[in-house]
Amino acid sequence: MTDEKKASEMIKELMDKHYEDALEAKKKGELVGWAASNFPQELAECMDLALVYPENHAAAVSAKKASLPFLEYAEGQGYSTDICSYARINLAFKDIKECEALQIPMPDYLLCANNICDLMVKWYENLAVELNIPLFMLDIPYNTEPAVTPARLEYIKEQFRMIIKQLEDFTGKKFSEERFKEVMEISSASGRAWKRAMSTLMATPSPMNGFEMFTYMGILVCNKGRKETTVALNKLADELEERVKNGETSYKAEEKHRILSEGIACWPFLGHNMKTLMQYGINVVGAIYCDAFAKVYSNLDEMAIAYAEVPNCVNLEREVASRVKIIKDHNVEGMLIHSNRSCKKWDGFMYEMERRIAQETGIATAYFDGDQSDPRLFSKAQYETRIQSFYEVMEQKKAAAAAGEGTR
Numbered sequence: 001m002t003d004e005k006k007a008s009e010m011i012k013e014l015m016d017k018h019y020e021d022a023l024e025a026k027k028k029g030e031l032v033g034w035a036a037s038n039f040p041q042e043l044a045e046c047m048d049l050a051l052v053y054p055e056n057h058a059a060a061v062s063a064k065k066a067s068l069p070f071l072e073y074a075e076g077q078g079y080s081t082d083i084c085s086y087a088r089i090n091l092a093f094k095d096i097k098e099c100e101a102l103q104i105p106m107p108d109y110l111l112c113a114n115n116i117c118d119l120m121v122k123w124y125e126n127l128a129v130e131l132n133i134p135l136f137m138l139d140i141p142y143n144t145e146p147a148v149t150p151a152r153l154e155y156i157k158e159q160f161r162m163i164i165k166q167l168e169d170f171t172g173k174k175f176s177e178e179r180f181k182e183v184m185e186i187s188s189a190s191g192r193a194w195k196r197a198m199s200t201l202m203a204t205p206s207p208m209n210g211f212e213m214f215t216y217m218g219i220l221v222c223n224k225g226r227k228e229t230t231v232a233l234n235k236l237a238d239e240l241e242e243r244v245k246n247g248e249t250s251y252k253a254e255e256k257h258r259i260l261s262e263g264i265a266c267w268p269f270l271g272h273n274m275k276t277l278m279q280y281g282i283n284v285v286g287a288i289y290c291d292a293f294a295k296v297y298s299n300l301d302e303m304a305i306a307y308a309e310v311p312n313c314v315n316l317e318r319e320v321a322s323r324v325k326i327i328k329d330h331n332v333e334g335m336l337i338h339s340n341r342s343c344k345k346w347d348g349f350m351y352e353m354e355r356r357i358a359q360e361t362g363i364a365t366a367y368f369d370g371d372q373s374d375p376r377l378f379s380k381a382q383y384e385t386r387i388q389s390f391y392e393v394m395e396q397k398k399a400a401a402a403a404g405e406g407t408r
Contacts (some may be wrong), residue, residue: 007236025050026105045225062267066101085373193233207243210284220293256281263338366390
């Protein structure tokens with residue numbers, strides 16, 4: 001009798017299968033699409049359309065330390081280094097069509113949403129023109145108000161209907177309301193399972209090394225509408241709850257300080273970043289980035305709202321409030337901010353957001369320079385120096401708090 005698989009093994013196998021299935025679909029002559037990570041995956045899943053996600057692919061290639069040749073190729077084609085490195089990797093792959101680190105099929109159509117950033121639009125428009133394939137575009141307005149307004153909700157829903165009709169015409173496959181409801185239920189179940197897993201990080205000590213979040217989250221981008229994903233994520237939640245119950249953790253050091261990781265992961269140096277923090281007993285117990293793909297809803301209206309309320313698509317006040325909630329719920333002592341050259345939309349409000357969060361919570365904050373995929377924009381020495389200073393500030397704050405309690 002074989003031992004039961006761990007959640008980490010199940011998630012890895014599902015990610016591997018995601019790419020294998022897409023390549024196999026291409027070989028069979030089926031239509032394969034490339035999709036933005038926050039395009040409503042459910043619309044394609046209920047029509048049994050094969051998709052891959054260039055952002056997810058670029059992150060995986062970067063984590064495997066294979067991004068630089070693609071970045072250099074793109075720059076040689078005239079793409080500026082100011083452009084998102086995910087986009088540059090993908091625009092290079094469009095021409096090269098081969099990636100030893102992780103192969104994906106070329107697309108027959110494109111699915112794009114601008115709820116992450118405006119650059120996505122130009123990136124996918126460029127792909128559509130150069131590859132001469134159709135682009136199905138979902139425009140989601142930025143939320144300046146505290147919530148999605150009724151007019152914006154109707155605008156988004158009407159686009160859902162339009163894209164469904166366009167996909168039916170292009171692929172020859174029919175949209176089923178019954179199947180759509182089933183996929184929404186599965187997606188929401190996956191979202192709830194992920195939220196349950198992440199809620200265990202409120203425990204002290206946290207039951208996991210926070211960097212594991214970054215490796216697990218990809219399954220929510222690619223496969224959240226599939227039952228096997230729900231099973232794997234519930235398994236993860238069960239394992240973490242069992243660790244909390246037993247006082248166990250996968251964090252291989254004493255957890256001295258608990259922090260919020262702000263920004264997209266610095267994929268080429270993920271291991272270095274993790275080990276440096278671990279030297280000081282600093283564990284990541286929360287990240288907005290990892291929460292972005294866990295959506296829960298029960299109908300089309302709620303789904304439209306969920307995709308309209310992703311990070312970067314809501315106003316500064318809501319961005320601050322979401323982070324303050326994690327800080328309070330997870331007993332966070334510091335916020336480590338990745339000043340990511342690629343993500344102008346995210347970095348644009350970062351300094352004001354940091355100021356407001358520090359003012360409201362009193363936690364320590366620290367920045368480091370880097371990029372989500374470009375290894376040339378990160379300095380190990382700078383990172384290590386910043387983490388040392390960050391640790392010292394958190395130590396001072398903890399000592400001051402303890403002294404204050406002792407005098408009362």
